Amino acid sequence: MLSKRVGDLCTPAFLVDLEKVKQNARVMQERFQKMGVQLRPHMKTHKTVECGDIMTGGSRCCITVSTVAEATFYADHGFDDILYAYPLPLDKVERCAQLSERLSLFHVLVDSTAALHALRQRPLQGGKIWRVWLKLDCDNGRAGVLYSEPLALLLAKDIWQSERVELTGVYAHCGNTYHCSGVEQIQAIAQQTTTLILQFMEKLKDAGIDGPKCSIGSTPSCSHPVPDMAVLSEVHPGNYVFYDVQQSLIGSCSxxxxxxxxxxxxxxxxxxxxxxxxxxxxxxxxxxxxxxxxxxxxxxxxxxxxxxxxxxxxxxxxxxxxxxxxxxxxxxxxxxxxxxxxxxxxxxxxxxxxxxxxxxxxxxxxxxxxxxxxxxxxxxxxxxxxxxxxxxxxxxxx
Ligand SMILES: Cc1ncc(COP(=O)(O)O)c(C=O)c1O
Known part of the structure; x- marks a missing residue:
């Protein structure tokens, strides 16, 4: 496209500053590279191929999405290793099955025995297995099995023992960092979520379940990570690539x-x-x-x-x-x-x-x-x- 003056645009228009996007992506990438933690950036903020490329450093690999439409869109554009981080809706099992059969890695999130049952009812073709993340609620209070509920461990065991189903990881989203004001409060929630998920991983180990990954993340917590987050396998922030006034008020960015x-x-x-x-x-x-x-x-x-x-x-x-x-x-x-x-x-x-x-x-x-x-x-x-x-x-x- 030929360059055009901003003043010539029809309004209202949504403007993206490319240099700032690249800078925000680079800072996050470098931060977690240094900590030795895999960044699995969330695409939900922008939902574009171009910004996905920037956030993955061009690898088109290892992303998080919030809808099956996003998952399909990114798969259609050559992205792989896609985690659909939403409590698996039963009406979407078939589309998820097709994505699992088509991609080398497609992951779903489960927080109920009903969802696990639906996966078992739809075995994957081509020697594929369901890659499942258990969604844990570490006091965020939205989706997930509460970390302290006996069901959390029971469901993890059930996934682990299911045929053609792999317990790939445990996923907690610390959206409660959005109630914070300032780095100290953000880091207190980041620490609490990290501690809770790591304690849960210990419980899994005690139950003989060793190997699943663990991931937490939100833009506030990943903008100001605590040292213990270095023990996590992955983080999954997304908004940081744009940031906004809300994030500046929370203290994630300027x-x-x-x-x-x-x-x-x-x-x-x-x-x-x-x-x-x-x-x-x-x-x-x-x-x-x-x-x-x-x-x-x-x-x-x-x-x-x-x-x-x-x-x-x-x-x-x-x-x-x-x-x-x-x-x-x-x-x-x-x-x-x-x-x-x-x-x-x-x-x-x-x-x-x-x-x-x-x-x-x-x-x-x-x-x-x-x-x-x-x-x-x-x-x-x-x-x-x-x-x-x-x-x-x-x-x-x-
Ligand atoms: C499940 C889940 N994971 C990751 C994210 C990314 O967090 P953030 O928007 O704070 O970057 C969100 C955002 O809402 C989310 O809902």
Whole structure:
């Protein structure tokens, strides 16, 4: 694709900063290489071949996905060793069987005897065996058998003893790191999850089950791993390749690391209510974050002479907003509400200076949750050195 100016794009548009994506991927890759732990990056944030290539260093091997649609898409593009990290839905067993028969390695996640039974009922062709990860809930409170429940060990034994089924590993997702604020809290959860899964692996050993791998991970925990994580076989973070405002508030990254934006344009001036309208509704940004940021639903990218964005911490975000023009902090705009295709922007206080936001002028929004925002877009515009150099098309569906 010929390079195009960002200013020529139709809005709203999802922008990806290629250099930042490569940098985020490299940092994570190097971090776990040094620790001797296999990185199995999750594709759920972007769902594109190109970003999958960047996250796997071009190997197209050893990835995590959240839907069968993603698994099929990556298999169709030559990726292998794919872990479908979702409690196996019974209606998807046949598609998983076909993926297992087709790929050299395809893994499923199980947290019930019903799912294991369904696998046994569908033996794989071609001498293949089901590769199964037991999903363990290490106090995250979403999917998985609770680590302390007797069922956890019973199910592990049942998988282990099943014919043509391998207990490949134990998988815990520490999504509870999303309630953290700061490195100390993140590392406390990372340590707790690591300790719990390693204790469970000891229980397996005591029961004569030796050999399964163990994997934990979320973007916060893998951005600030604790030393004990070096004992794990794998980690499976995904959001880190983009990062977002939420991650910067948790303490996973700085706002400067965030690789994505939504470009929007001013489409209306309404002085009688001190607001302007932008062409970014929830179909372009999502409602994730519920508008709780001081700047509303997203951070409106600011003026560099105001303050370096990367220096902003969660608490300073409460005071400073990012604006595209050098205007008084009191007048910083907030994206206060959205409908399907419209966004309302108003200043925190004072009157909007409309001459600073002419109709057609662009605003750059840093999304609260990159996974949710990316999911709204059928195409991503990839930027390098300020120019649009590529377009990426994500897969969709389940
Ligand atoms: C099961 C599972 N594994 C891994 C991840 C990746 O974690 P993160 O998005 O924090 O990188 C997620 C994210 O939701 C997940 O649900």
């Amino acid at each position: 706002l400067d690391d965030v690789a994505v934006r939504v470009l929007t344009r001013v489409i209306g001036h309404y002085p009688h209510r001190n607001q302007l309208l932008v062409d970014c509704g929830w179909t372009a940004l999502s409602l994730d974050g519920h508008g709780r940021l001081p700047s509303g639903y997203a951070v409106i990218e600011g003026h560099p002479d105001l303050r370096s964005e990367s220096q902003l911490s969660a608490s300073s975000l409460l005071i400073y907003w990012y604006v595209p023009f050098p205007i008084s902090p009191l007048h910083f705009p907030r994206l206060v509400s959205m409908t399907q295709e419209h966004g309302r922007v108003e200043p925190v206080s004072g009157n909007l200076d409309y001459s600073k936001f002419p109709l057609g002028s662009a605003l750059s929004l840093i999304p609260y949750h990159a996974c949710a925002t990316a999911a709204m877009h059928p195409v991503y515009f990839v930027l390098s050195e300020g120019a649009v150099v590529d377009t990426w098309k994500p897969t969709r569906g389940w």
